Amino acid sequence: xxxxxxxxxxxxxxxxxxxxQVEAPLDWNGLLKAVGPEVAEQLDQERVNLACKGKxxxxxxxxxxxxxxxxxxxxxxxxx
Amino acid sequence: xPKTVTKWxxxxxxxxxxxxxxxxxxxxxxxxxxxxxxxxxxxxAAHEQAGGVVSFLGKVRPDGGVKALxxxxxxxxTQPGMESLAQDALARFELDGALVWHRVGVMTPGEAIVLVxxxxxxxxxxxxxxxxxxxxxKSAAWFWKREKRADGWHWIEPxxxxxxxxxxxx
Numbered sequence: 001x002x003x004x005x006x007x008x009x010x011x012x013x014x015x016x017x018x019x020x021q022v023e024a025p026l027d028w029n030g031l032l033k034a035v036g037p038e039v040a041e042q043l044d045q046e047r048v049n050l051a052c053k054g055k056x057x058x059x060x061x062x063x064x065x066x067x068x069x070x071x072x073x074x075x076x077x078x079x080x
Numbered sequence: 081x082p083k084t085v086t087k088w089x090x091x092x093x094x095x096x097x098x099x100x101x102x103x104x105x106x107x108x109x110x111x112x113x114x115x116x117x118x119x120x121x122x123x124x125a126a127h128e129q130a131g132g133v134v135s136f137l138g139k140v141r142p143d144g145g146v147k148a149l150x151x152x153x154x155x156x157x158t159q160p161g162m163e164s165l166a167q168d169a170l171a172r173f174e175l176d177g178a179l180v181w182h183r184v185g186v187m188t189p190g191e192a193i194v195l196v197x198x199x200x201x202x203x204x205x206x207x208x209x210x211x212x213x214x215x216x217x218k219s220a221a222w223f224w225k226r227e228k229r230a231d232g233w234h235w236i237e238p239x240x241x242x243x244x245x246x247x248x249x250x
Contacts, residue, residue, distance in 0.1 A: 008154055009224030010235040054156030072154055078225035078235070079218060079242035 001067035005034060009075045011048075015039050024067040031063060031071065042075065049074040101126040104177035105166045109159055111185045114192050123179045123197050130176040130199035134206035136214055142189035148228040151184045151193070158222040165216050173209040175200045180213060182223070215245040 003026045007015040015035065022034045031050075032040040042048050043060075050060035051072040057063060065071050099115075099122040106123070116137055124133055140149045166180045179197040187193060194217060198209035217223075219242035226235045 006154070009152060010226075013235075051154070051157060056157065070156075072157075074154070074157075074222070075224065076238045077219070077221065077223055078237065079239035 003065040003067070004070045005031070006070060006072040007035075007039070008072055009078070011039060011042060011073050011075050014042065024065065024069070026063065026065040026069075026071065028061045028063045035073070039073070043073060047076045098122050098125065101179065103127070104170055104175065105163065105180070106178075107159070107163045107166050107180045108182070109153065109155075109162070110181055110183050114181055114183065114195060116192060116195055119179065119181065119195060120197060123177070123199065127176045127199035130206075131201045132203040132206050133197055133199045134203070134210045135179075135195065135197040136210045137192055138194040138214070140187050140189045140191050140193060144227075145229050146189060146227045147230075148186050148188050149193070150186045150226050150228070150233070151182075152224045153184050154222050161220075161222055162217070165213065165221070169198065169209045169213050173198065173200060173205040173212070175205065175209055178209065178213065180217070182217065182221070184223070212249055215249065218242055219246050 001024050002021040003024045005020045005022060007018055012018050020034070026034065032043065035043065050057050050063060051074060052063060052065050053069050056074070063071065099118050101122045103126050120135055127133065140146070162180055162182065166178050169175060169178055176199040178199070179195065181195045183193050196210050196213045196217070198206040198213070200206040200209065219238070224235070226233045
């Protein structure tokens with residue numbers, strides 16, 4: 001079964017798709033591998049946040065997503 | 081059988097179907113245009129005890145040959161984030177109520193993006209609450225924007241000014 005990875009904002013363009021299904025469970029290292037080097041490089045920056053099951057993770061490196069969970073990659077929000 | 085003719089009676093109370101506003105907070109994400117006049121009339125009616133109502137309407141600027149603006153969001157975070165922001169404003173400025181409406185989707189120059197309104201006993205609190213809500217919606221709410229110009233779509237990056245705007249309220 002699977003975890004859904006959502007690419008939001010400009011990360012969508014970088015990933016070339018809006019979402020991707022990967023095998024569960026998924027941890028931080030698994031996520032970095034699953035998204036490809038370009039997105040992984042962004043994800044590693046402090047300004048990019050991670051949400052799992054609709055909640056922003058205080059420590060994104062502690063990610064542990066299980067079957068049916070949604071993991072959203074959140075780049076910095078746009079200003080005015 | 082005589083033909084039945086439906087006659088419409090003109091009645092000021094029903095001439096405009098009033099929007100239903102939830103109190104004290106009405107927070108919405110909208111994927112279609114918003115009617116500013118109706119929203120403010122309904123908000124005003126919902127807060128008849130308030131001494132003042134301050135509102136702000138943000139619109140798409142036609143600067144730099146912008147043809148369209150697209151706002152995307154992430155529902156599980158964006159809506160709860162806006163609700164918690166409205167809750168903060170309610171408590172911090174002792175408001176009678178607040179309205180926080182934000183568009184998502186594709187908009188063209190001149191269209192409304194955001195409408196906030198604050199009702200309070202005295203004007204100062206309502207002015208400050210509208211300012212507070214806008215600074216946070218612009219810099220801390222989960223929205224991503226891109227603009228369509230002659231050469232295609234461009235994502236809008238965060239600006240330093242947004243962080244300065246937020247720092248005012250720390």
